[in-house]
Amino acid sequence: MSDEVRSFLDTGIYRLVRDGSKVVFLDPVRIINHSYTRFWVSPSAYYSRSFETTTAALKTDAVEDSRILKKRKRTRAPRDLNESERAAVKRHQEARTFLLNAHKAFLEAAELQALLPELVKSEVSLPTRRASEQKFIQLGSLWQAPLYEISLCFRNKNLSDDTGGYRLGDHGGTIIVHQLYNNLICNETNEDVEAEFQSNRYILPSRSCFHMSDLQQVRNLVPAHSKDGFNFIVIDPPWENGSACQKAVYPTLPNRYFLYLPVKELAHEGGALVALWMTNREKLRIFVENELFPAWGVTKFVLSYWLKVKPDGSLIGELDLFHHRPYECLLLGYINLQNDDSRAMPFEYLGINQVIVSIPGDYSRKPPLGRSYTRPQARKVH
Template sequence: MWPASMPGSILHTAEVPAFDPRTGQLSLASHDLISAPLSLADVFPPEYTLLFDPSPSRPYGTSTSAADADQPAGQSRRKRRRLARPDETASPLDWIRHREKEATRSSTDKESDEHHAAIEAELGTAVEAVRAGWMGKGEDAWMGESKGRYEWREKEDEDVKEELDLVGLGERFAPALDEPPEPLLLSESRSTVSAAALFHRIVRNDGSSCISLDIEVDASEATPTSKATVILPPSSGFLLSQLATWPASAPSIASLGGEKGGWDVLIVDPPWPNASATRSSSYDTFDPYDLWKLDLPTMLGDSPTLVAFWLTNRVKFRRLLKDKLFPAWRIQQSAEWYWIKIASETGEPVWPLDAKHRRCYEGVLLGYYVPLGTKVDLPTLPQNKVFLSTPIGHSRKPFILDLLRPYLLPRDRPPNVLELFARMTLQGSFRRSATDEDGEGDQQKPGIFLAVGNEAIKFNIVDGSAAAGSVRGWLRRQEDTERVCAAEEAV
């Protein structure tokens, strides 16, 4: 059933003076510490524990493990030197390598460095203010109190079970028609469905309880016979589909939003090309210029919507969105925010802000989609807002609805959220108010959450046992978690 109230994921807010170039005046800028694990756990039914990859306990390069202790100090220094500008102790070979690297850097690389230099001081001030206000809360306080809602996945499990290949299945069950099939409305608390029946159509749970889907995959040379259980939370839906098929599905997405009163928030997390994704093979990247095929006005319909696009630190992708796509999609008042990734024990950035080889932050480009011919008073989006949290897995982002709430257009209902390139289907969101903190929030039905992507239910799969044929998942029922803890205590 619907909970009476839901806690927020914002742990602490610090305000610092900031110059507003739009008004030419000093103002107060708010920066936040959020719990990335709780941002997702709080919008998933409480009977399930969410599993995450462990966060780094300390900034990278400061580990005191035995493996690091065995590494010669000189070797470590030489590696760091080659990553940055050589100093006066560098060898002639180091300088030659540095000059060769500088000569091969592109103009966009240099522009990215210039962008970083322009914001580095402001990011540093925000980080110091947030950390100073939260320091002393305890080592675990940087993540937020678990209360059994989340835990860290044991790495040894990776060798025992494989994940369900949703991308491969989507390619196998390519749509045969130009128009997607009718939405699948689920009502039974548990049912068994074939994988083919779930792809390229909107699958919905409009009820107030979870629905368990046992997905069966027929045997083939490419895909062995397997069964995976997916949990579809209340007031949610998903569309397992790749970008090329979204134009045909755009009217159905708009129709669902219109049925619920309009989309209030659009979150987009594209799989931008980057070296880290290529090395880890954790997800398939795409051609960023394929975003021109994305018909956001048709998807969003007639409702003004707050749009949040996750970015990498490559300036050409920022230019593509800000200068080309946002105007084409009728998105106004763009602003960029920054997510600083911090270590779980110390709250320090996982890489120094002045590191040249890696950035400790990712950007979020925001704006308001305004339908053609619509006049509406838009809230003012702050520029360069900073929020800190621990990372929770490669390319896995915190759910930032709590940060976006103050900038939503006023509605008399909870927000409806659409996420593109999603990899987790979340429970529909409640409307937060001051009374929620006292557990006396209203009992209004939540908004709808729709996840669209070729892995839209990746993190909704229940973690199987060690038995043959079980799949690796990212959810565990609370009673199963309690049994695991009891067994560990007995040992």
């Protein structure tokens, strides 16, 4: 077993270098489990998506492609692309070469390929997802949302009194109840904490917090002083797209709503790296470059890609399909509040055309970035 494989088994990160480009394979389950002290994520729970291409799915795709082709024939000649479409095709062709090289390097890592089928297996048989699983977005839109409470169960009986919420009786530890929505809920201890909400149990990793809210309340996260801001901000907006609407997985928002996110106000005075997930739509890319990043105070950025593969190493779809391409874009920009020399900005060391390769989890779930894009001693906050 090589040192690279040993490192991968320990960290979940496998680095490949080919033709001057940087390629990283990530195992999200291993990376996430580094954030836990007493619990672990089951691969079968994370990789809940089926990677088998069924006959019905192929038939549906064929019908959709046929419909699109017929529509194009009715409206214009096949080669008569508008400016946005031509730009999208050009951008894809520019990315195609190094994406293919990245995939080739990934396939040539024989030791890694031998491990792939084992990554999605679980040693523990877990029940399938329950139909009653909580839909926090829908619950947050109800009038009862301010009344919902979540209980954090700490094993420490002598927990300090500055954790917020209110306490319940002694149950072998300390139970603190918090308002669930529009409230910053923290676990400032060095071990995982179990949380309970409407008979469902959740895990809050050590030294982490979360804020369940919507855009109307996001300014409550802005610190009083920029020295208390964030160095690393990951944003995965609910962009408008046909797939999300058809599957009704989550509600989407018009692009203009994201202009009002106080990203610059959230940044640390020493600067902040901003990681923005986005779809492959050319219209969206133009909006981000010309309007969104300037509104957020992001002046420079580099582009990375997330290439999605199956457990057998193959891509989850055809690379050259105009729709449903097997990759997504990740823009990495920098907010510089001190107007330092741009040549010294940390994000410049990331380079361009980096490729993250991983097996995707559930729909729209992105791979964790903390251990991949920040310093080794930094800790991912979930």
